[in-house]
Amino acid sequence: MSKVTIFKFRLYVAGDAPNSTQAIANLKLFCEKHLKNRYEIEEVDVLREPERSLADGVLLTPLLVRIAPTPVRKIVGNLSDQNPLLLLLE
Amino acid sequence: MWMKTRKSSADQSLKAPTGIEGFDEMTGGGLPQGRTTLFEGGPGCGKTVMALQTLVNGARNQGEPGIFVAFEESPERIRLNASKFGWALTELEGKKLFLLDARIKPDLVQSGSFDLSGLLASVTAKAKAMRARRVVFDAIDIVLALLNDPVLERREIYRLHEWLLESGMTGIITSKGGSLYRYDANAANRPQLGFMQFMVDCTVELNHEVIEGVSERNLRVVKYRGSSFSENASPFLIGHGGLQVAGARETGTIKTLSTQERVASGVKRLDAMLGGGYYRNASILITGVPGTAKSTLAGAFTESACKRGEKTLYVSFDSDANEVVRNLTSVNIRLARFVKNGLLRLVWERSITGSAEIHLMRIKNTAREHGARCVVIDPVSALSKSGNQATASSVAERLLDWSKTSGITLLCTSLLSDRGMQTEGTPLQISTLADTWIHLSYVVRAGERNRGLSIVKSRGTGHSNQVRELILSDSGVTLADAYTAGGEVLMGTLRWEKELAVRAAEIEKVVLAKQKKAALDLEEAELEARLKTVQVELEAKRDEKRTLINLEDNRDQGLIQNKNHLRALRGVGKE
Numbered sequence: 001m002s003k004v005t006i007f008k009f010r011l012y013v014a015g016d017a018p019n020s021t022q023a024i025a026n027l028k029l030f031c032e033k034h035l036k037n038r039y040e041i042e043e044v045d046v047l048r049e050p051e052r053s054l055a056d057g058v059l060l061t062p063l064l065v066r067i068a069p070t071p072v073r074k075i076v077g078n079l080s081d082q083n084p085l086l087l088l089l090e
Numbered sequence: 091m092w093m094k095t096r097k098s099s100a101d102q103s104l105k106a107p108t109g110i111e112g113f114d115e116m117t118g119g120g121l122p123q124g125r126t127t128l129f130e131g132g133p134g135c136g137k138t139v140m141a142l143q144t145l146v147n148g149a150r151n152q153g154e155p156g157i158f159v160a161f162e163e164s165p166e167r168i169r170l171n172a173s174k175f176g177w178a179l180t181e182l183e184g185k186k187l188f189l190l191d192a193r194i195k196p197d198l199v200q201s202g203s204f205d206l207s208g209l210l211a212s213v214t215a216k217a218k219a220m221r222a223r224r225v226v227f228d229a230i231d232i233v234l235a236l237l238n239d240p241v242l243e244r245r246e247i248y249r250l251h252e253w254l255l256e257s258g259m260t261g262i263i264t265s266k267g268g269s270l271y272r273y274d275a276n277a278a279n280r281p282q283l284g285f286m287q288f289m290v291d292c293t294v295e296l297n298h299e300v301i302e303g304v305s306e307r308n309l310r311v312v313k314y315r316g317s318s319f320s321e322n323a324s325p326f327l328i329g330h331g332g333l334q335v336a337g338a339r340e341t342g343t344i345k346t347l348s349t350q351e352r353v354a355s356g357v358k359r360l361d362a363m364l365g366g367g368y369y370r371n372a373s374i375l376i377t378g379v380p381g382t383a384k385s386t387l388a389g390a391f392t393e394s395a396c397k398r399g400e401k402t403l404y405v406s407f408d409s410d411a412n413e414v415v416r417n418l419t420s421v422n423i424r425l426a427r428f429v430k431n432g433l434l435r436l437v438w439e440r441s442i443t444g445s446a447e448i449h450l451m452r453i454k455n456t457a458r459e460h461g462a463r464c465v466v467i468d469p470v471s472a473l474s475k476s477g478n479q480a481t482a483s484s485v486a487e488r489l490l491d492w493s494k495t496s497g498i499t500l501l502c503t504s505l506l507s508d509r510g511m512q513t514e515g516t517p518l519q520i521s522t523l524a525d526t527w528i529h530l531s532y533v534v535r536a537g538e539r540n541r542g543l544s545i546v547k548s549r550g551t552g553h554s555n556q557v558r559e560l561i562l563s564d565s566g567v568t569l570a571d572a573y574t575a576g577g578e579v580l581m582g583t584l585r586w587e588k589e590l591a592v593r594a595a596e597i598e599k600v601v602l603a604k605q606k607k608a609a610l611d612l613e614e615a616e617l618e619a620r621l622k623t624v625q626v627e628l629e630a631k632r633d634e635k636r637t638l639i640n641l642e643d644n645r646d647q648g649l650i651q652n653k654n655h656l657r658a659l660r661g662v663g664k665e
Contacts, residue, residue: 014207022202046208050215053208059192060233061208073199080202087199 007031007039007088008068014061015047019078023062026079034089064088105317106154106224106260109147110140112335116320117311121262122291125315126254130267130287131296136307136328137264139175140296141226142168143332144262146177149186154223154260157188157216159209162229165189175332188216194236203237206246210253217257225254226262230286244285251289263290291315297323306445309335325447329455336447336488353398353464353499356390356423359569360528363545363554368526372549373490374501375470375521378530383541383560383567384503387528388466389418389425390567391501395464396428403435403462405453407472411436414468422566435460441472446485449473454492462498470502470520486520525549530560536584543569559585 011027013020024043031039046053046061066073066088075084105119114120121127121144129137145156160168168189172179179187192209213225227250234243254261265286287293293312298305310323326335351370354361361367368374374391376384388404395402404425406414415425415436428434437456439449450473457465470489474482493500502520521527527546532539541560545553559570570585 012208014205014211017205017207019203019205020207026202046211050211054212054215057191058208058212059194060204060206060236061211062204063208075199075201077200077204078202081200084199084201 004038005069007035007066008042009039009088010042010044010065010067012044012046012053012056012058012061012063012065015045017061020062022078022080023064027064030079030082030085030088106144106148107152108140108144109151110143110333110335112324112326113309113333116324116335117292117314118318121260122315122317123260124258125291126251126261126263126289127292127294128286128290129262129264129294129296131309132266132298135296135298136326136333137296138163138168138228139171139328140294140309140333141228141262141264142172142177143175145187145224145226146172146179146182148224148260149182152223155186155188155220156224156226157190157213157220157222159190159192159213159225159227160229161192161194161227161232164193165191175330177332185220188220188222190216192233194233198236200236203239203242206233206249210250214253214257217259222259224260224262225257226264228264229266230263231265231267247286247289267295287313292317306447325445327448327451329451334451334455336451354391354394355387356392356394357387357567357569359558360387360543363556363558363569364526364548365552368499368501369550371494371497371499372525373493373520373523374499374526374528375524376501376503376528376530377506377521378503379506379532382530382532383562384505384530385414385468386418386421386423386562386567387530388468388501388503389414389421389423392434392464392466393418393423393425393428395499396425396433399433400463401433401435401461402428402464402466403437403453403457403460404466404468405437405439405456406468407439407441407470409438411438420564421562422564435462439472446473446482450485450489450492453489457496457498464499464501465493466501466503468503469505471504471506483520487523490520490523521546526551533557533559538583 009027009031011023013023027041031041044052044056044058046058060076062076062078064075064079073087075088079085104123105114105117105121106123107114107120129140131137142158145158148154149156158168163171169179179189183189190213216222217225230247230250234246237243237246250263263286292314294309295312296307296309298307300306306325307328308323308325311319311321324335326333328334349370352361352367353370354367355364368391376387378384392402392404404411404414415429418425425434429436435456437453439452441449444452453465453467456462467489470486473485473489489502490500492498502524504520524547526548529544529546531542531544533542534540541562542557543560544557545555561568561570
């Protein structure tokens, strides 16, 4: 059995702003559909960790970063549009 | 042109000085402290430079650290651009200045709507860490365009505005806009700009126009809540020290430094005509058609100023200043030595290289740098040659104001057109403002063209009303004595002939007098001689008379004796 690729995501959100909560919900939905049991999501709240958002160069939120597998991919927005998300599976 | 100002109870202390020359005067102290200002204008208007300058000056001079959020340019490019203005950003960076690279990558993948919360959180963190007092969001339009939804754009503007208010920092947002966009058919599609203008407390519009082929930058304060401000568009210059706004005339009265001191014009006889020379700190205008020796008079003034050891600035428009110096040596005006010892600064300006405002600012800057006491502008009429005619005359007016207030003796030459030759008026209308106005003209008579000089006006000095002939020779410049004949001043050969005739008449008079004296001497001698002859004759006559009397006496005596003798003979006895 080949080794299962784990998809690691980091999602930068801004508190419980509508875009943020939508992004979290949309990402979970997407992962459940396409990457069931093969994903990890780290949430970073830029309002609580502003230094980190500064260090990571986060400008627009919500921001989704695929850390693994490489290459790193970034998608900005509340993830309501499914088509761009398919890039994450490549 | 008068600046209209709105009265208000604005507190000066609520202003954040930009440190931009002219702008703080326009706004009565700077940008609204702790509030947001919008700089709008087309591409290349100078928004970024102005915002960065405000930040740098705040950090350097006001002790207000600042954050620059760059949506458009990379920090490296910003540093490079700043270094060209002499702002070493790296020295400020760290504690006093922070450049945040907020460029959105063009290959950004987007899914659904997003907002600026992440950015604002980052800036908040940084602002707290460095106690920032000022923040710039440069080219906000770029990030807003990504949203591609007027409602969302408006929401983000609102978010930004709220955040700025809460932060208490003095905020600057720059955005493309201004008149370029206002008259654009697409303007209706960009309602967020109008919304932004409504949100902010102060809006500054920057323009970059081309008038008659000459670039002219100007800025205008469109709104300023709770403060008076100068409402007119003021030209500005992006020079080697950054932005500099011109034409911000303080509303107060102009303090002039009037004095009784006279300065030599460089032509002794002209000084005499002016009753001692020009006044120190006066503005002198020399008008004339081409070739009437305007530059020569300007050169004579320059030389005399340098001889007194006064720092002088000679601005030559459209002809190489070194050529001017060379040409002046032909009339024994030697300026090269003063250029060498640093007293004289020659500047060669091309009128086409900028609008009148820009030239004025350059002249001011150079004069200040040089510490000039005397400034010569040859010819000032070049100011109206390129660009906006309307502003040129106001520039000339401010040029005179400036020289007055800064204690500079200003000599301008002005070229007159053929039409102007008859009216003796200057294209810039400065003839009315100048203190002394000397008009040079050609007088053509008897097949000759001679240079005539007349003092049209000279405030506060008695002056000759005569038209004099200006004579240029290799020994220098001088004015000839005036010869009038039949109510006309004679010049050139006619004057020379008159001079000769007068001299000949003098000689003739002397000769005649001599002749007359000789004739008189002769007559006198003759008369004296005649007098002697007569005297001699008189003596002779007297002698004759005496002899005659004697003879008669003798004869009488003889008769008596004879008679007695006869009586005695007749024996009658004596009677």
